[in-house]
Amino acid sequence: MRSDAPGRAPNYTTACIAMFGVNLAWILLLIFALWGLIAALLAGFAVHRWIGWLEVKRSTSNVASPDEPRA
Numbered sequence: 001m002r003s004d005a006p007g008r009a010p011n012y013t014t015a016c017i018a019m020f021g022v023n024l025a026w027i028l029l030l031i032f033a034l035w036g037l038i039a040a041l042l043a044g045f046a047v048h049r050w051i052g053w054l055e056v057k058r059s060t061s062n063v064a065s066p067d068e069p070r071a
Helices: 013-035 037-060
Strands: none
Touching: 013 037
């Protein structure tokens, strides 16, 4: 049995963001293949608006992000 404390967990933020982009790309390509360009553009615009909404919500909340030091 090991007696030393476990180290820090690896930071998978970059990998998560990259995989979000990959998944978004194949989903938009699938929508384009099934329903056409208009549906893919509408889905992309909806995701764009949703991300903007999340950014505004996060900037107005009182919760500090994991990267920001707590006061």
